[in-house]
Amino acid sequence: MNKEIDHDSSIWTEKYRPKEFSEVVGQNDIIKRVESLTKAMNIPHLLFAGPAGVGKSTLALVVVKELFKNTWKENYLELNASDERGINVVREKVKSFARTKSLGKVPFKIIFLDEADALTPEAQQALRRTMENYSSGCRFILSCNYSSKIIDPIQSRCAIFRFKLLEKKDIEKVLQKIAKNENLTMHPDVLEIIYEGSEGDCRRSINLLQSTAAISPSINPDLVSTMIANTKPKDIRVVLDYALAGDFENSREKLLDLMLKESISGQDVVKAIQKEIWNLAIEPEIKVKLTEKTGEIEFRITEGSDPFIQLQSLLASFVLAGLGKK
Amino acid sequence: MTTWAEKYRPIYFEDIRGQEEAVAKVIDFIKNFPSPRETPSGLKKRAIILYGSAGTGKTSLANAAAKETNSEIFELNASDLRNKPQLKETLKPAIEQRSLLKKGKILLIDEMDGIAGEDRGGIQELVELIELSEYPIIMTANDAWTKKLSPLRKKCEIIQLKDLDYKIVKDVLIKILRKEKKFIDNKILTEIALKTKGDLRAAINDAQTISKLSSEEQIKTLFDERNKEENILDVLKKIFKLKASNETLRTFDQVDMKTDEIILWVEKNIPLEYRDKKLAKAYELLSETDIFNGRIYKQQYWRFLVYENIFLSYGIASLNKENKTNFTKYKRPTRVLKIWMNNLKIAKKKTIAEKYAKHSHISIKKAMKEFPIIKLLINSNPRR
Numbered sequence: 001m002n003k004e005i006d007h008d009s010s011i012w013t014e015k016y017r018p019k020e021f022s023e024v025v026g027q028n029d030i031i032k033r034v035e036s037l038t039k040a041m042n043i044p045h046l047l048f049a050g051p052a053g054v055g056k057s058t059l060a061l062v063v064v065k066e067l068f069k070n071t072w073k074e075n076y077l078e079l080n081a082s083d084e085r086g087i088n089v090v091r092e093k094v095k096s097f098a099r100t101k102s103l104g105k106v107p108f109k110i111i112f113l114d115e116a117d118a119l120t121p122e123a124q125q126a127l128r129r130t131m132e133n134y135s136s137g138c139r140f141i142l143s144c145n146y147s148s149k150i151i152d153p154i155q156s157r158c159a160i161f162r163f164k165l166l167e168k169k170d171i172e173k174v175l176q177k178i179a180k181n182e183n184l185t186m187h188p189d190v191l192e193i194i195y196e197g198s199e200g201d202c203r204r205s206i207n208l209l210q211s212t213a214a215i216s217p218s219i220n221p222d223l224v225s226t227m228i229a230n231t232k233p234k235d236i237r238v239v240l241d242y243a244l245a246g247d248f249e250n251s252r253e254k255l256l257d258l259m260l261k262e263s264i265s266g267q268d269v270v271k272a273i274q275k276e277i278w279n280l281a282i283e284p285e286i287k288v289k290l291t292e293k294t295g296e297i298e299f300r301i302t303e304g305s306d307p308f309i310q311l312q313s314l315l316a317s318f319v320l321a322g323l324g325k326k
Numbered sequence: 327m328t329t330w331a332e333k334y335r336p337i338y339f340e341d342i343r344g345q346e347e348a349v350a351k352v353i354d355f356i357k358n359f360p361s362p363r364e365t366p367s368g369l370k371k372r373a374i375i376l377y378g379s380a381g382t383g384k385t386s387l388a389n390a391a392a393k394e395t396n397s398e399i400f401e402l403n404a405s406d407l408r409n410k411p412q413l414k415e416t417l418k419p420a421i422e423q424r425s426l427l428k429k430g431k432i433l434l435i436d437e438m439d440g441i442a443g444e445d446r447g448g449i450q451e452l453v454e455l456i457e458l459s460e461y462p463i464i465m466t467a468n469d470a471w472t473k474k475l476s477p478l479r480k481k482c483e484i485i486q487l488k489d490l491d492y493k494i495v496k497d498v499l500i501k502i503l504r505k506e507k508k509f510i511d512n513k514i515l516t517e518i519a520l521k522t523k524g525d526l527r528a529a530i531n532d533a534q535t536i537s538k539l540s541s542e543e544q545i546k547t548l549f550d551e552r553n554k555e556e557n558i559l560d561v562l563k564k565i566f567k568l569k570a571s572n573e574t575l576r577t578f579d580q581v582d583m584k585t586d587e588i589i590l591w592v593e594k595n596i597p598l599e600y601r602d603k604k605l606a607k608a609y610e611l612l613s614e615t616d617i618f619n620g621r622i623y624k625q626q627y628w629r630f631l632v633y634e635n636i637f638l639s640y641g642i643a644s645l646n647k648e649n650k651t652n653f654t655k656y657k658r659p660t661r662v663l664k665i666w667m668n669n670l671k672i673a674k675k676k677t678i679a680e681k682y683a684k685h686s687h688i689s690i691k692k693a694m695k696e697f698p699i700i701k702l703l704i705n706s707n708p709r710r
Contacts, residue, residue: 013686057687080689115689211702231698248597260668263694304620313613316606
């Protein structure tokens, strides 16, 4: 059993990342179909769509390892669309990677482009051209959260696989295996808490387990809950509370600190505010008004140039809402 | 072309300005430097740590010490000595070998701050080498009192170099300018000397840059910044205090500032002037201004500036139902500075996130977002 564990990695998400089709949990249908394509040694371009931490990157890696065995590193290029500066960088990297032919019996190399939905539609058009130009020697595996954000011409060139959120029993299987291997004892309630805390994201679940285990090998619910609270980005609530109390300056100060310290974007802040409105002690009518304003601001952020100005405008509305409360 | 800072680097002790006490201590140390065979270990300090802010003359002092004693100098940078083997390999021959022509020798280890927590036994090794050294070792650091240097402190004489007084800085600048046959206005020299806060090297660099400008340009650079600030404060007063009139539309003509910068000033000061409903209205206007700003960037359609200008001036002034006479002390925008400082701070975080991202097949952005948990994972990891 230990053979399948990557001892080189001290980070559990890597140490326990599945290396064969049989090890991947959940997504049974997808695994079966992808496996049969892989076994036939001829895969089309693939598009993996689905939420974070359900096994998209893992499956891509399994495919690659299965195809190329121990020469997989030479025949595989991993790119992340949200980190590469523009489609031109992607194109250049693909170009130099695709220039050489693959060695061995598989007649193509594989390029995995993660978070492909981070590319603008224009960039995706360019990507489509690139895919066509190199299709003789390269297969692309694209991954994204929403397939609807991928332009049709790319979708039509790929076999699409929609990954579902992992079920609790799947995550349980993974965590139990790790716990056994790392000699941890887990309280039965822990699973529920980790599953909730990580919103079904397997990678986050494992990270949570490892960071908790770093404190004590006996994992109990309290410990995990504290860990979840500690690793959550600091609360947007403080910012809103200041605004509702009429203290605009402190509110915006806290907001800026929060954004800088946690490196969160304006859009993420708006999302957090929109969710937090429902936890505030204000009249339903005002909740609706604030939600309207929040939606408007989210739109304006995409239109404007400086999200922080838009957010200040939103905070000013919260100051007004706070007046109504008194 | 060499920089003035290099060209006029002090050569002898007497060239080093404002550090009489430190110089005296160094002379004393070198004179009484004991051979390791003469003194039993630990009785006498066998090395110096010179510490002080950047540009106070630490490296110059060490070099001067070599020159004055007719010794050769063996110079290395602490950041080259990352670990024990490396340190031993570099330093061991140097402390033993008799120098050519039987000259003396001084070992200079520069920028000890850079020896970094990552070094493995480097400091310990250095402590042992100090005991064995035939030659004086001089180390420099910005801060001698950090924890990582504590094993060294016991073995070393610690000598401080003071931040230079602005008068000395100015005096040095004047002398250099005379030699270079360049001229800088006296007021500007004072300004440079004050602004650089005792960092002579920075002051010399500034002077070299400014000396290239014509005298009118020199004056302009000095007063531009100040005038700009006075002007914008005046502008803010007009739009925040006075009733809107067609005159208001031309308010921004009197300040030579880009709209983006004006927006920052307005943004910062709205809450000092308006409350509640008016606060919300003012920010609504700012929000609309920003939308046009975004459209300008995306479409390069500069006519939209007209709307920005109107919202910012007349729009905000329209909130004033009458002229106000009270005084408000407006504040300088700090957001950009804060972002900049934060970027420096997160640079290190980012390199860690980059490594983690590659290792775990996720994007750097995501790794940054999940950094709290990554930090725990890394801390829990004794290996590496």
